[in-house]
Amino acid sequence: MALENSPSLKEYGKGLPPRPRERGAMARRLGIVIAGVLIVVLGVSAITLLQSDQAAGWFGVGTITGVVVDDAGKPVAAQVFVLKPRLQAQTDARGAFEIRGVPAGQRAVAVVRDGSGTEYPAVVTTGDTTNLGEIKYLGTRVPGQ
């Protein structure tokens, strides 16, 4: 500050002037805290939403087909489930099934019958049909299977 711009001693006649108010600084700090909290909350919410079943189909859907057979290779009646989101189909007389509207990505398919079953992985691409071919129904009640 230039000397000519300096306050005169008269201005300090009644003591030091009051300190400048810090309202602006407080508001800035509060704003930073609020912005940080909002960023964290929005991030957590976005991750949770993207992991939800509702969001699974946002990136396109495909179809899974296959034929369920027993150990001897014969077609068997079975229920087939896509897990997360839950979709299901019943095999026809030839053991064949088709599940449409499966969200794209890595999915798990469970083949069940009479209270037990087996899970298989499936990769679904948007607009395509993923043919799993022949997949075996394996009961799990027998130890070691």
Place this chain on the structure above:
Amino acid sequence: MRNFFSRRASAQAVSEYALIVMFIVIGIVALLAITGVDLQSVYCRVATGLGLVNVCGNYFSDEFANLNNWQIVNGNWRTENGELVGSGGEGRIFRELNQRDYLINIPAANLDRGNGYGVFFRATDVRNVDGYTFQYDPGYGSGAFIMRKWVNGNELSPFAVATAPASYNWNTNRSVQVAVKGNTFTAYVDGKQVLQGTDSTYSQGGIGFRTWDATTAHFGSVAVDPVK
């Protein structure tokens, strides 16, 4: 007069900030609730992580004076001398719990006879159950600890298996704990980790017990606590 207005303006600013913060908090809670974040679970996890273990207490505990809070789906379940007893073939009993992560603590479990028992976790829609079981399973191969996934009442091939030592004594009183945290499930028997499995299909649900074949099993009590 000037100081009066200055103080008044300052107080007004603080109340404005308080209102803004209040609206933001309401908005955050609403947003988290809409997007499915379990606030109680998050709070309990944070509190437990900070060492405030008693802040949330346990989700529930049961000394098995009766089975009023349990839903028997099938099998023969009863209380005897303050213990839960299960027998009679394929038996399932459940207790509803709307939590994601928790620690199931069974201080005394005894397999009297048969091929084993199971502890359900993250179980929903119990008539056609979806969820998981940890199984104390001498009937699996030469005897093993396993974890299974359940789909619409059907048990799938185990996604985690640990074979027990050949000399393992299955028919004695043991403590069983199952820690359910995120996609990772860890089972302890007598305080020692025996099995760990991962799966991401089911995110929340209740607990239960399972018997099968000729099993008779006793459970002294059960508590479900927030998991660290």
